Amino acid sequence: MIDFLVKNLEWEAVGYWFHVFNDLSIMYLIIPFFIVELIRYRYLNRLDKNLIFDSIANVITLGAFVAIEYIIGILFMTKVYFWVHEHISLTHLPLNWITIISCILLADFAYYWDHRMMHRIGIGWATHTVHHSSPHFNMSVAYRFGPLDAIFPIIFSLPIVMLGFDPILVLLSEVFVQTFQAILHTEVIGKLPKPIEYMFNTPSHHRVHHGSNQQYWDKNYAGILIIWDRLLGTFEPEKEAVVYGITKPLNSTNPIKVFFHGLTRLYHAIRETKGWKNKFKLLIKPPGWEPQQ
Amino acid sequence: MFALCFTYKAILIMSNIRLAGTSILIITILAGIPHIFARYSPSDKAPSKSFSYSALLGDWKASYDSEEFRGEVIYQFREKEGSLKAYSIKLTDENGNSMKDNSLVLVLTSFEEKQGTARYGLEYEGERYEVESEIELIDDSKLQISYDYFGYSDTEYWHKISK
Numbered sequence: 001m002i003d004f005l006v007k008n009l010e011w012e013a014v015g016y017w018f019h020v021f022n023d024l025s026i027m028y029l030i031i032p033f034f035i036v037e038l039i040r041y042r043y044l045n046r047l048d049k050n051l052i053f054d055s056i057a058n059v060i061t062l063g064a065f066v067a068i069e070y071i072i073g074i075l076f077m078t079k080v081y082f083w084v085h086e087h088i089s090l091t092h093l094p095l096n097w098i099t100i101i102s103c104i105l106l107a108d109f110a111y112y113w114d115h116r117m118m119h120r121i122g123i124g125w126a127t128h129t130v131h132h133s134s135p136h137f138n139m140s141v142a143y144r145f146g147p148l149d150a151i152f153p154i155i156f157s158l159p160i161v162m163l164g165f166d167p168i169l170v171l172l173s174e175v176f177v178q179t180f181q182a183i184l185h186t187e188v189i190g191k192l193p194k195p196i197e198y199m200f201n202t203p204s205h206h207r208v209h210h211g212s213n214q215q216y217w218d219k220n221y222a223g224i225l226i227i228w229d230r231l232l233g234t235f236e237p238e239k240e241a242v243v244y245g246i247t248k249p250l251n252s253t254n255p256i257k258v259f260f261h262g263l264t265r266l267y268h269a270i271r272e273t274k275g276w277k278n279k280f281k282l283l284i285k286p287p288g289w290e291p292q293q
Numbered sequence: 294m295f296a297l298c299f300t301y302k303a304i305l306i307m308s309n310i311r312l313a314g315t316s317i318l319i320i321t322i323l324a325g326i327p328h329i330f331a332r333y334s335p336s337d338k339a340p341s342k343s344f345s346y347s348a349l350l351g352d353w354k355a356s357y358d359s360e361e362f363r364g365e366v367i368y369q370f371r372e373k374e375g376s377l378k379a380y381s382i383k384l385t386d387e388n389g390n391s392m393k394d395n396s397l398v399l400v401l402t403s404f405e406e407k408q409g410t411a412r413y414g415l416e417y418e419g420e421r422y423e424v425e426s427e428i429e430l431i432d433d434s435k436l437q438i439s440y441d442y443f444g445y446s447d448t449e450y451w452h453k454i455s456k
Contacts, residue, residue, distance in 0.1 A: 002330070002333065005330065006330050006331075006333045008410075008425075010425070011424065011425060011442060011443065012441060012443065012444075015443055078420055079419070079420065079421075082420065082421045082422075082423075085423070086397075086414075086421065090324075090328065091328065091331070092400075092412065092423070093327050093328065093331055094331055094402075095425070096330075098326060098327045098330045099327045099331075102323050102324065102326055102327040103327075105323050106320070106323045106324065109316075109319055109320065109323065113316070160324075163320075163324040164324070164327075164328065165327075166423065168422075228319075231315055231319075232312055232315060232316070233308075233312075
């Protein structure tokens with residue numbers, strides 16, 4: 001068993017399997033599932049203009065997000081990753097099953113903290129609120145991104161590179177976590193068997209995360225494993241019916257408004273707040289923070 | 294009131310310490326396991342110092358004729374931190390302009406019976422990639438390095454110029 005786990009793997013084979021899950025899943029999993037969701041909406045008489053335009057806005061925000069991600073990546077991030085790997089990293093790890101599994105789990109743990117930070121600091125929420133602002137919950141919502149969503153994960157993935165993991169493997173693992181998380185955005189699947197619900201993030205757990213019901217705020221940040229939430233005190237099971245969206249609804253399906261509304265709201269809050277210290281605190285304090293009178 | 298405030302602060306700090314402690318423990322376990330197992334990995338075993346190992350030590354020259362670089366590079370194999378590593382020590386372009394260098398380009402990960410594997414650092418369009426490569430000592434003065442990275446494959450030949 002150990003021999004199998006430590007056996008060196010070829011990059012080509014590893015890259016191929018990540019490609020099948022990370023990239024091709026949109027064709028064989030996400031889009032077919034979204035079609036099933038649309039049929040279900042139609043059957044339940046919930047397929048209306050708002051849902052369709054909301055889904056289109058989601059896809060447009062994905063385009064904007066990917067463009068930003070590519071610009072950042074091409075300009076400097078890949079160089080930074082490789083520089084860090086070469087100069088300030090522990091011994092480089094060989095490419096084997098143990099390394100891949102550990103890297104995915106570390107990327108998942110990093111995702112937990114990245115996600116938690118995006119919910120708990122003003123500037124993080126200004127971008128991540130875009131993802132939560134949809135009043136619907138389906139596969140297209142998984143691809144509803146904010147303008148700075150590509151930046152925050154860097155803070156958490158660079159330390160993984162510093163731990164000796166190959167930058168390409170780290171990036172592939174991050175996308176793996178994101179892809180796993182994407183398929184949880186559905187109302188079609190109820191609760192799964194208990195052992196799965198105990199260990200893994202499931203559609204039920206993630207519906208809670210998207211709830212605007214007060215008991216569901218800032219809960220279930222997980223990507224793949226829900227045990228991170230259980231260990232770090234942010235787990236909440238799905239009991240009450242979930243009301244999707246944010247407490248101050250956006251009420252718009254205009255993709256530009258959707259994409260920038262978080263930053264616009266933060267900008268207005270900063271402009272209306274007195275004192276530079278308080279203005280700065282709006283960026284790092286939890287959303288909704290106000291200076292004491 | 295003061296006591297209440299103090300208790301609240303204390304709970305907050307303890308909670309943060311617990312969070313930090315748990316997180317550090319998780320990271321240590323997840324990062325520690327592959328490092329422990331890397332000791333058993335064939336690729337990270339120190340290359341055995343057979344006759345061919347010492348045959349690699351010294352300076353080697355390779356010629357390139359690609360869009361990225363046209364010219365010659367002199368490499369030097371050195372024993373460092375328990376493994377054999379190759380550094381580029383001199384670069385000469387097609388016009389004869391040369392510059393000294395000391396960049397790590399290759400780390401030998403296994404070597405037996407004149408064949409082995411290495412991690413080879415390549416530069417392409419300004420990006421650096423570390424690829425698994427296969428090396429073969431064709432004869433005492435010719436070394437073949439071949440690699441395949443996401444469909445981009447190539448073979449280089451290094452020629453011995455000094456011991």
